[in-house]
Amino acid sequence: MTQAIEAEGLVKHFGQTKALDGVDLTVPTGTVVGVLGPNGAGKTTAVRILATLLRPDAGIAKVCGFDVVRDPVAVRSLIGLTGQYASVDEDLSGRENLVLIGRLLEMSKGDARARAAELLARFELTDAGDRAIKTYSGGMRRRLDLGASLVGRPRVLFLDEPTTGLDPHARNEVWQVVRGLVDDGVTVLLTTQYLEEADQLADRITVIDHGLVAAEGRADELKRKVGGQTLQVRPTAESDLLAVQRILAELTGTAPTTDLDAGMVTVPVDDPVLMSTVVRRLDTAGITADELALRLPSLDEVFLSLTGKSAQQSTVDTQKTGSLT
Amino acid sequence: MTTIALDAPPEVTRHIGPARTMRHGLALAWRGILKIRKNPEQLADVTLMPIIFLLLFAYVFGGAIGGSIESYLPQLVPGLAVMTVMMASMTVGMNLNTDVSKGVFDRFRSMPIARPAPLIGAVLADLVRYLICMTILLVVATIMGFRFGTGFVPVVAGVGLAMLFGLCFCWVAVWLGMLIRSPGAMQGLLGMLSLPLTFGSNVFASSDTMPSWLKAWVDISPVTQVADTLRGLFVGGPVAGPLLGSFAWMAGILVVFFPLAMRAYRKRLS
Numbered sequence: 001m002t003q004a005i006e007a008e009g010l011v012k013h014f015g016q017t018k019a020l021d022g023v024d025l026t027v028p029t030g031t032v033v034g035v036l037g038p039n040g041a042g043k044t045t046a047v048r049i050l051a052t053l054l055r056p057d058a059g060i061a062k063v064c065g066f067d068v069v070r071d072p073v074a075v076r077s078l079i080g081l082t083g084q085y086a087s088v089d090e091d092l093s094g095r096e097n098l099v100l101i102g103r104l105l106e107m108s109k110g111d112a113r114a115r116a117a118e119l120l121a122r123f124e125l126t127d128a129g130d131r132a133i134k135t136y137s138g139g140m141r142r143r144l145d146l147g148a149s150l151v152g153r154p155r156v157l158f159l160d161e162p163t164t165g166l167d168p169h170a171r172n173e174v175w176q177v178v179r180g181l182v183d184d185g186v187t188v189l190l191t192t193q194y195l196e197e198a199d200q201l202a203d204r205i206t207v208i209d210h211g212l213v214a215a216e217g218r219a220d221e222l223k224r225k226v227g228g229q230t231l232q233v234r235p236t237a238e239s240d241l242l243a244v245q246r247i248l249a250e251l252t253g254t255a256p257t258t259d260l261d262a263g264m265v266t267v268p269v270d271d272p273v274l275m276s277t278v279v280r281r282l283d284t285a286g287i288t289a290d291e292l293a294l295r296l297p298s299l300d301e302v303f304l305s306l307t308g309k310s311a312q313q314s315t316v317d318t319q320k321t322g323s324l325t
Numbered sequence: 326m327t328t329i330a331l332d333a334p335p336e337v338t339r340h341i342g343p344a345r346t347m348r349h350g351l352a353l354a355w356r357g358i359l360k361i362r363k364n365p366e367q368l369a370d371v372t373l374m375p376i377i378f379l380l381l382f383a384y385v386f387g388g389a390i391g392g393s394i395e396s397y398l399p400q401l402v403p404g405l406a407v408m409t410v411m412m413a414s415m416t417v418g419m420n421l422n423t424d425v426s427k428g429v430f431d432r433f434r435s436m437p438i439a440r441p442a443p444l445i446g447a448v449l450a451d452l453v454r455y456l457i458c459m460t461i462l463l464v465v466a467t468i469m470g471f472r473f474g475t476g477f478v479p480v481v482a483g484v485g486l487a488m489l490f491g492l493c494f495c496w497v498a499v500w501l502g503m504l505i506r507s508p509g510a511m512q513g514l515l516g517m518l519s520l521p522l523t524f525g526s527n528v529f530a531s532s533d534t535m536p537s538w539l540k541a542w543v544d545i546s547p548v549t550q551v552a553d554t555l556r557g558l559f560v561g562g563p564v565a566g567p568l569l570g571s572f573a574w575m576a577g578i579l580v581v582f583f584p585l586a587m588r589a590y591r592k593r594l595s
């Protein structure tokens with residue numbers, strides 16, 4: 001498989017701050033890679049380097065085989081960028097912004113207008129299309145910004161926190177658009193504070209923290225890497241709790257925890273094959289279970305154990321800084 | 326959306342020639358003009374400034390310097406044309422400064438457009454402002470009693486020369502706009518810079534009564550040279566000499582400040 005984005009050893013220092021301290025990143029053509037990290041991890045810096053807005057202090061980055069430093073014009077003709085903060089002209093209407101971008105991309109007046117109308121419709125902005133952007137809500141601005149990065153039908157799309165500040169409906173809308181683009185063969189690199197978003201959209205996830213890659217892999221790989229899996233059994237009859245506890249302790253060799261209120265026995269396991277044995281043993285003991293599950297840790301837990309910060313915490317931080325700017 | 330052949334080598338532009346640069350510049354100039362139309366209050370400087378200066382100087386100094394308002398206007402009006410266009414050309418620095426800090430430039434820079442296109446666009450859109458400025462000045466002056474002593478062609482040439490001067494001088498503002506981070510500081514600095522330049526000229530009074538050291542500067546200063554040319558073109562009198570001086574100044578300003586502006590622009594954006 002070819003790589004749409006390849007970056008090796010990216011370094012960027014701002015004075016004393018090591019925004020990036022040697023980051024490797026690859027995104028295979030046609031896939032979605034999610035970059036996860038707490039505030040200040042270096043996500044935006046990485047995106048800006050890949051989108052040719054910043055020069056790395058060291059390291060190499062290529063987009064579709066073109067070096068971002070030596071061939072920036074080629075890279076720019078292949079990418080679309082939706083930055084963390086909206087980069088549209090507040091004084092112009094949504095339609096005028098999109099037409100302007102079309103014109104700058106060498107479209108004819110007619111084509112630029114048609115493309116603008118198409119994108120406004122796609123992001124449910126047709127009604128607001130002729131109003132100045134400064135009258136838009138945050139979510140509308142975000143959607144228009146995303147539309148603006150699609151005018152040129154990019155092959156590689158960079159989305160820096162594309163759904164921060166969107167309501168669930170609008171967020172779903174954006175996810176739908178991203179999935180549609182991926183179906184069309186577009187490669188997407190997105191940064192996000194929402195683990196759910198990475199889980200939903202990304203084929204692979206790179207977790208960065210303090211300018212370094214903390215972990216990389218598919219969502220399920222990351223989950224497995226961090227905490228093992230847990231086996232949960234909830235017997236139908238509460239009186240069976242003790243028996244279940246005994247059986248699980250015997251099979252796994254570790255002491256299970258029992259939550260009396262939930263009527264649930266939980267035990268960590270490293271061998272998923274154990275599941276069938278548990279089912280058989282419960283069966284022979286004549287115990288029926290309402291719930292019997294092998295569970296991976298949530299990405300939240302992964303994030304926490306890799307960066308020492310909970311994702312929720314850093315989301316709150318973002319919203320705070322967001323409202324200050 | 327069209328499906329893209331995944332492994333085909335991408336057809337890309339790797340270099341942007343002058344024709345495309347100009348097209349991009351024109352598209353961005355269209356943006357600038359749209360912005361002016363949406364916020365007509367932004368035109369306050371080019372609409373009110375000429376009127377206020379005309380009224381103020383004609384009625385306050387007219388009698389003292391020129392003997393009467395009618396005899397002062399031929400001295401004042403061509404001078405004010407240079408001065409107001411020069412002040413109007415300072416705004417482009419502010420606008421660019423705001424654009425850069427607001428992130429609109431990030432969008433442009435992530436697109437395959439020529440590096441200087443946003444600058445060219447901003448500067449071209451400014452020509453519209455200069456034209457409005459000149460029109461208002463000349464119309465109000467005519468109402469106040471100013472009379473052109475030449476023909477249509479010299480007057481148009483004069484307006485063109487003033488605008489050309491603005492176009493050259495604006496690179497000073499672009500340079501400062503890229504160098505200075507805060508728009509507020511920028512405004513103050515530009516004001517301080519343009520005042521001595523405009524008052525240290527023969528816009529308001531002939532240099533004959535000035536001390537010799539000042540007269541030496543005033544006689545060769547760019548504002549004086551252009552103002553003298555405009556006097557010739559609007560009212561009548563020698564044109565060739567001051568025109569040569571004007572072109573020399575404009576070329577000099579361009580040669581020094583255009584590269585400085587471009588360098589500061591590149592640096593600001595990297």
Ligand SMILES: Nc1ncnc2c1ncn2[C@@H]1O[C@H](COP(=O)(O)OP(=O)(O)OP(=O)(O)O)[C@@H](O)[C@H]1O
Nearest residue numbers: 014017018019037038039040041042043044045046
């Ligand atoms: N232009 C700059 N000048 C100085 N420091 C900077 C600059 N840009 C980024 N930094 C610093 O580099 C670090 C990484 O910033 P970056 O914006 O890449 O983080 P991020 O992962 O995008 O964070 P967030 O989730 O808050 O958007 C931060 O410590 C930030 O303060």
Ligand SMILES: [Mg+2]
Nearest residue numbers: 043044045084
């Ligand atoms: Mg960021």
